[in-house]
Amino acid sequence: MSANERRDLERKIEALIIAIPRETDAQEFYLQLEREYDDPASKEMFRFLAEQEKGHRIHLEAILARLDEKLAKLPK
Amino acid sequence: MFYGVILFAKIKWEPATKNKIFILISIKLSGYNLKNKRFFSSNSNGRAGLTLKNKLVVHTHHIASHFTNGLWPVVAFLLTVYYFNGDASFERASFYCFIFSTLSAPFVLGSGWTDWKTRFQGRPTMIFNHKRFFGSLFLASSLLLVVWRATDAAAAAPAGPSGLVYAAIVYVDTIFVIYLGYLGGKFI
Numbered sequence: 001m002s003a004n005e006r007r008d009l010e011r012k013i014e015a016l017i018i019a020i021p022r023e024t025d026a027q028e029f030y031l032q033l034e035r036e037y038d039d040p041a042s043k044e045m046f047r048f049l050a051e052q053e054k055g056h057r058i059h060l061e062a063i064l065a066r067l068d069e070k071l072a073k074l075p076k
Numbered sequence: 077m078f079y080g081v082i083l084f085a086k087i088k089w090e091p092a093t094k095n096k097i098f099i100l101i102s103i104k105l106s107g108y109n110l111k112n113k114r115f116f117s118s119n120s121n122g123r124a125g126l127t128l129k130n131k132l133v134v135h136t137h138h139i140a141s142h143f144t145n146g147l148w149p150v151v152a153f154l155l156t157v158y159y160f161n162g163d164a165s166f167e168r169a170s171f172y173c174f175i176f177s178t179l180s181a182p183f184v185l186g187s188g189w190t191d192w193k194t195r196f197q198g199r200p201t202m203i204f205n206h207k208r209f210f211g212s213l214f215l216a217s218s219l220l221l222v223v224w225r226a227t228d229a230a231a232a233a234p235a236g237p238s239g240l241v242y243a244a245i246v247y248v249d250t251i252f253v254i255y256l257g258y259l260g261g262k263f264i
Contacts, residue, residue: 014201018263021195 002075009071016064020057027053133190140183141260147177148253152246159234159243167232171225178218185211207259214252217245
């Protein structure tokens with residue numbers, strides 16, 4: 001049971017490890033676009049999108065920390 | 077922009093000044109931020125974006141891995157053609173292809189390792205473990221093959237057991253390359 005649980009947790013952690021840099025990349029992509037535009041509406045839109053990506057990343061990192069804690073508690 | 081280029085071309089700049097301006101324009105176009113030495117400036121939460129080194133590592137990994145993954149199936153294909161029609165030029169072409177494929181493999185492994193240690197926190201998950209294991213196996217066996225074929229021109233000859241071993245390594249390495257490419261695709 002615990003071996004299956006461990007494997008399941010490790011798969012979830014792996015998904016998050018892959019997803020977190022994607023969110024960072026997306027955030028940076030929007031921030032770069034925000035700098036490229038001069039009109040306030042576009043700037044605001046890209047800033048908003050970048051904030052969304054930042055929020056996703058923070059959320060994923062929080063889930064990762066929780067899963068790490070769970071994994072550490074499992075017997076080896 | 078267009079008039080700017082014409083103006084830039086018409087003004088009689090000192091060569092050194094012109095070079096400096098050209099370099100600055102190139103840096104600006106690449107998106108590199110001179111102030112904080114990053115491709116992107118720091119985010120509002122203080123977490124910095126990709127550093128120049130990280131950006132170069134990621135690009136090196138993409139370029140080098142496409143070189144290896146693109147060329148290795150060609151190596152296997154040309155060798156197969158040689159086994160079917162016996163024309164030695166196909167075997168030679170296969171050898172030249174795998175020299176270039178093998179040469180780019182250390183760059184794939186090195187940049188992949190650095191990227192894993194930085195962007196992916198160096199976590200030993202299943203995908204990264206497989207990438208490291210099969211990548212190292214591929215590098216070791218393809219290096220062995222290069223040395224073997226370079227020292228023995230008849231290494232791939234179908235007659236005899238050595239030809240069989242040679243072909244087996246090439247085809248097994250093709251499976252490794254396909255699997256490694258499949259794993260790499262999960263990150264895109």
